[in-house]
Amino acid sequence: MALYRYKAVTSAGEILEGQLDVASNDEAIAKIQDAGNIPLDVREAGDAAGVSAFGGMFKRPAMSPAQVLQFTQQLSTLLGAGQPLDRALQILLELPESEKARRIIERIRDHVRSGAPLSDGLEAEPQVFNKLYVNMVRAGEVGGALDTTLARLATYLERAKALKESVINALIYPAILVVMVFAALFVLLVFVVPQFAPMFKDMGVELPMITQVVLFIGNTLRDGWWAIAALIVIGVWLVRKQLADPPTRLRFDARVLRMRVFGTLISRLETARLARTLGTLLKNGVPLLTALGISRNVLGNTALAEAVDKATEEVKTGGGLAFALGLSKRFPKLALQMIGVGEESGALDDMLLKVADTFDVESKNTVDRMLAALVPLVTVLMTGVVAIIMMAILLPILNITSSIQ
Numbered sequence: 001m002a003l004y005r006y007k008a009v010t011s012a013g014e015i016l017e018g019q020l021d022v023a024s025n026d027e028a029i030a031k032i033q034d035a036g037n038i039p040l041d042v043r044e045a046g047d048a049a050g051v052s053a054f055g056g057m058f059k060r061p062a063m064s065p066a067q068v069l070q071f072t073q074q075l076s077t078l079l080g081a082g083q084p085l086d087r088a089l090q091i092l093l094e095l096p097e098s099e100k101a102r103r104i105i106e107r108i109r110d111h112v113r114s115g116a117p118l119s120d121g122l123e124a125e126p127q128v129f130n131k132l133y134v135n136m137v138r139a140g141e142v143g144g145a146l147d148t149t150l151a152r153l154a155t156y157l158e159r160a161k162a163l164k165e166s167v168i169n170a171l172i173y174p175a176i177l178v179v180m181v182f183a184a185l186f187v188l189l190v191f192v193v194p195q196f197a198p199m200f201k202d203m204g205v206e207l208p209m210i211t212q213v214v215l216f217i218g219n220t221l222r223d224g225w226w227a228i229a230a231l232i233v234i235g236v237w238l239v240r241k242q243l244a245d246p247p248t249r250l251r252f253d254a255r256v257l258r259m260r261v262f263g264t265l266i267s268r269l270e271t272a273r274l275a276r277t278l279g280t281l282l283k284n285g286v287p288l289l290t291a292l293g294i295s296r297n298v299l300g301n302t303a304l305a306e307a308v309d310k311a312t313e314e315v316k317t318g319g320g321l322a323f324a325l326g327l328s329k330r331f332p333k334l335a336l337q338m339i340g341v342g343e344e345s346g347a348l349d350d351m352l353l354k355v356a357d358t359f360d361v362e363s364k365n366t367v368d369r370m371l372a373a374l375v376p377l378v379t380v381l382m383t384g385v386v387a388i389i390m391m392a393i394l395l396p397i398l399n400i401t402s403s404i405q
Contacts, residue, residue: 008037076150189218214392254303272359279352
């Protein structure tokens, strides 16, 4: 027997947290489901605390997001063509090039052949299929439209992937530029500037303050780079440790949202993610309260997640979703107005998807504008720093020349 911690959503949309003393993860999930709840996160009590802060950064998933998207699209196509579920899974088993992916699909197929629904097989692979994925499939099974649900899920995954890739692609050039700028400055300060120090010393010239500062920085980087690297690593570790504390993370995320540029961007990105998730769940017949409980888990900003939790409590008392989300004053007004129109027209699911499309475009435009401003800004900063370094070298030489004259 082992102790498992869990987080689950009740039929009323409430978030439950607790622990169970059971033999396995599957048994814990079964007990939660038997109680009429939807498990969101189930793990052994020691798992989360024992993971290194840096270990998860280098762990590769058994199936990449692209492979999960491909699996979803292909399974939807096969089911839509009239193939039985176990036959469709058998066909998909022969497609992946990755041995790990084949083993995962094989285990899912075995679950289905044993009489279990597809959602149970997916739920047994939490490292690949998240709770949103599993609950959407479960809703499709209940509604008898699994192929349609999978098609919607594939669209959701594809749009999320497209937005992420567009941001990453836009960041490539500025990232290379910034790296090259820092590399050039490092070479100047560590290898070029210190070459003038012996010459200045031999001439006995009094060095201007700017020259002393530049020489000090260059010598520090040359002789103490390892200490600087160690301080950076320790600093990153301390920040990650502090942010692992929920109250500290909540205060930090709330402060980020108040930032003029980055706060607006994060608010739009998270609003698009929440709206697409919530709209897709409602489209598949998941009740609003349950959908809110699931959707808040896709948010990376804990301040917005807290706002969704409070909105869920307000919706339980009969309040509208737009009004409930607006109480926190953390979501964009345009999104709240569109959600309000969706509620009044009885097409909340469709309007939520439109909100997601709108804020996906706005987020991309904001990122494009920020990156367009970043390149000239980095160029100006680089020019200014190089000018300061050149001034630090030339001033003592000019002083020597004037004293000779």
